[in-house]
Structure formats: structure tokens, C-alpha cells
Amino acid sequence: MRSMQIATYSLIVILLKDIELPQSIHVRRLVFEDRVDCLRVALALDQERDPIVRKKQCRTNYTYER
Secondary structure, three states: OOOEEEEEEEEEEEEEOOOOOHHHEEEEEEEEOOHHHHHHHHHHOOOOEOOOOOOEOOEEEEEEEO
């Protein structure tokens, strides 16, 4: 039996509900099946790099299904 390899692309986004309340900052991970869509959203949000560790966004993640 062969495993199926699935590629997804992650975008880490910082969300601010209220700029004056530091406890209202949230970090979310969005997952895309298409890298172009992921990059388009990252550019639109001006977050081409991960806001925490400064790595490039939309890197490939592989998962395996049986």
C-alpha cells in the first residue's frame, strides 16, 4: 500500500483587534493548497515573512495519508 503525499502552504498572520491593547494580539496559521494564493494573501497583508521568526512565508509542508 502506497502513501499519498499532500503539499500545503502555511501563512502565519498576526491579527490586532485593538492597537492599544497588547493582549488583543493573536497569531494564526492559515493553510492553502495553492502556493500562488498563499503568496497573494501574504503580499496583500504585507507579511511576506513570518512576523515572529522572520522566515519566508508560504513554505511547503508535506503530509502523508494512507
